[in-house]
Amino acid sequence: MIARLLSHDLPRNRWLAAALLLILVGLAAAPFLFPGSKALGVAAKMLVFILLVASYDLLLGYTGIVSFAHTMFFGIGAYGVAVASTRMGEGWAAVGLGLGAALLISLALAFVIGLFSLRVKAIFFAMITLAVAAAFQTLASQLSDITGGEDGLTFRNPEWLSPSFEFAGFDGRLVTYYLLFVVVLVLFLLLLRIVNSPFGRVLQAIRENDFRAEAIGFRTVVYRTLSNVLSAGFACIAGALLALWLRYTGPDTTLSFEVMLDILLIVVIGGMGTMYGAVIGAVLFVFAQNYLQDGLKFAAGALEGVPVLSALLTPDRWLLWLGVLFVLSVYHFPTGVVGKLRGLAKKGTA
Amino acid sequence: MKLDPRPLILLVALMLLALPLVGSPSTWLTLTVAGLAMGLIVFVIASGLTLVFGLMDVLNFGHGVFIAMGAFVATSVMAGMSAWSGSPSLWLNLGAIFTAMLAAMAVAGAIGWAFERVVVRPVYGQHLKQILITMGGMIVGEEIIKVIWGPLQIPLPLPEALRGSFEFGDAGIEKYRVLAVIIGLLVFAALLWVLNRTKVGLLVRAGVQDREMVESLGYRIRQLFVGVFVTGSALAGLGGVLWGLYQQNVTPQIGAQVNVLIFIVIIIGGLGSTLGCFVGALLVGLMANYTGFLAPKVALFSNIGLMVAILLWRPQGLYPVTNR
Numbered sequence: 001m002i003a004r005l006l007s008h009d010l011p012r013n014r015w016l017a018a019a020l021l022l023i024l025v026g027l028a029a030a031p032f033l034f035p036g037s038k039a040l041g042v043a044a045k046m047l048v049f050i051l052l053v054a055s056y057d058l059l060l061g062y063t064g065i066v067s068f069a070h071t072m073f074f075g076i077g078a079y080g081v082a083v084a085s086t087r088m089g090e091g092w093a094a095v096g097l098g099l100g101a102a103l104l105i106s107l108a109l110a111f112v113i114g115l116f117s118l119r120v121k122a123i124f125f126a127m128i129t130l131a132v133a134a135a136f137q138t139l140a141s142q143l144s145d146i147t148g149g150e151d152g153l154t155f156r157n158p159e160w161l162s163p164s165f166e167f168a169g170f171d172g173r174l175v176t177y178y179l180l181f182v183v184v185l186v187l188f189l190l191l192l193r194i195v196n197s198p199f200g201r202v203l204q205a206i207r208e209n210d211f212r213a214e215a216i217g218f219r220t221v222v223y224r225t226l227s228n229v230l231s232a233g234f235a236c237i238a239g240a241l242l243a244l245w246l247r248y249t250g251p252d253t254t255l256s257f258e259v260m261l262d263i264l265l266i267v268v269i270g271g272m273g274t275m276y277g278a279v280i281g282a283v284l285f286v287f288a289q290n291y292l293q294d295g296l297k298f299a300a301g302a303l304e305g306v307p308v309l310s311a312l313l314t315p316d317r318w319l320l321w322l323g324v325l326f327v328l329s330v331y332h333f334p335t336g337v338v339g340k341l342r343g344l345a346k347k348g349t350a
Numbered sequence: 351m352k353l354d355p356r357p358l359i360l361l362v363a364l365m366l367l368a369l370p371l372v373g374s375p376s377t378w379l380t381l382t383v384a385g386l387a388m389g390l391i392v393f394v395i396a397s398g399l400t401l402v403f404g405l406m407d408v409l410n411f412g413h414g415v416f417i418a419m420g421a422f423v424a425t426s427v428m429a430g431m432s433a434w435s436g437s438p439s440l441w442l443n444l445g446a447i448f449t450a451m452l453a454a455m456a457v458a459g460a461i462g463w464a465f466e467r468v469v470v471r472p473v474y475g476q477h478l479k480q481i482l483i484t485m486g487g488m489i490v491g492e493e494i495i496k497v498i499w500g501p502l503q504i505p506l507p508l509p510e511a512l513r514g515s516f517e518f519g520d521a522g523i524e525k526y527r528v529l530a531v532i533i534g535l536l537v538f539a540a541l542l543w544v545l546n547r548t549k550v551g552l553l554v555r556a557g558v559q560d561r562e563m564v565e566s567l568g569y570r571i572r573q574l575f576v577g578v579f580v581t582g583s584a585l586a587g588l589g590g591v592l593w594g595l596y597q598q599n600v601t602p603q604i605g606a607q608v609n610v611l612i613f614i615v616i617i618i619g620g621l622g623s624t625l626g627c628f629v630g631a632l633l634v635g636l637m638a639n640y641t642g643f644l645a646p647k648v649a650l651f652s653n654i655g656l657m658v659a660i661l662l663w664r665p666q667g668l669y670p671v672t673n674r
Contacts, residue, residue: 060478064478066478066481066482116658116661117661123409123477123481123621124617126409126411126481127409127613127614127617128617128657130609130610130613131610131613131614131653131654131657132654134610135650135651135653135654138650138651139650139651142647142650257606261485261489264482264485268482312497316496316501317493317496317497319489319492319493320489320490320493320494320496320497322489323486323487323489323490323493324486324490326482326486326489327469327483327486327487327490330473330479330482330483330486331472331473331483334479
């Protein structure tokens, strides 16, 4: 049963399985285990990032394509819900329509970009997506009539999901949280299903050796484009979930390059090419992001008088340490947490 | 080697096409000079990147760091030499600018050398890791700039004598842009001379065409590559100074912003091709200025549009490098 649910892609390591189970239980019971709105916010962000990063892993880890436009699809999803909700007033119709339209736009855009640039070289794709994402960010801030420009959009959720809703001790925040939880869980299992299907195997073959994959008879362009389209669709849904949770959509939360860096970092830390890496990475990262900054603040306070160190350790320089961590983990930790754990398991049995 | 004239014809055609659209010849002249200046600055920045890619198949996403470094070093040097840059004498002004440029090139080159050693060398031949790691290097570099110079925008004013513009009838041409064009052309000429007339250049060009063949003839392409990488970084530093003076201010994000622009340029030109990079940069510069005048809203996307159009015409760029 469990093997079926996980598409026969079991964690294959006791510690990994324990960690995943802990995360599953922790996130499922987060509202009761960790009271307080900050803790719940962190848990919701973890959920969104699990989906977002897992969808990116389909592209980077399984197909071996570097894209810098993933935040664009994330943003389209978030803006779709936000724009529809502000225009049509709150309600499920607005959310549905917004998400539907956003999905259509993302899929079409991903298809066009893919067909256009995946034919040539992987490196082309990286550069072109970087340019397209930059252009899209400009577009979003320029069309301020629709997107609210730099300020973004604040909107109201459907009644069930609004904070004032009360039902049998559940308020709207909680309902929203569990909506996120269920959607992320289902979509994550679906992603697991996709990467373990014959289709997923072809993607991995392309990652390992695209020339040979083509020679065997798989049209690599078609598969790469499909992978791009699929991952864009999942990212778009993740964006919509984030918008529902925050009841706000702005360029900083969805489109900014920093979000893209977060995604890259999570994939690398968690382990490329393993869906579970996205879960572990996202949980670790979001936790660190929200609580380590306090640690940095403390360290900077303690080193108040020391000239260079205190400048290096201010919470504003958080990204510096992330960057260093990122470079180091690409070097020394290329398979990430999950890869390391699975490697241990292999050594143990051999 | 026979020169393919069609991209050059395209360049001239773009200029001529813009003339009736813009209307007045004097405005057209102003815009064209501005576009050429911008294009040449972009060329100075991008030339190193395209050679590095062509020679070693390394795509450096961290190239922007050298640009930002150069520009920030220039702000410090110019501020330190305020007596020279503030005086009305053109020669003292130029002296200040050239000192700033030399300092920027030295610093950017040194950082480039370290960057190659520490960041790029361990990941030769692994494209995926290269992209990820140079991107990481870029973030770290940008943050270090913020630690040293602060996260805020720093003004980089032009020296006294270079402000204002020359007047030709109705057309006004900013003095600084003329200087930028001159420097850009000098760099282009120097690059062409080195690449086409010296032995090092011959080896570099041969290496771009077929690395293994050059290696099998007994040349150490690694060392050559380090040289090219450092030169490219120094040129990016120089370009950073030019770009900072062009914008008259410098922000730590300058590297990331210009990065997008130079990627578009080297894609348009054909990865690894110097001439393609030159034509691509001029196309981008001209296009940005013409559309900026004709339809400011569209101008933000003119580069992307240009790239799409060019790639539809030639999927490998204007001057595709053979063997790739």
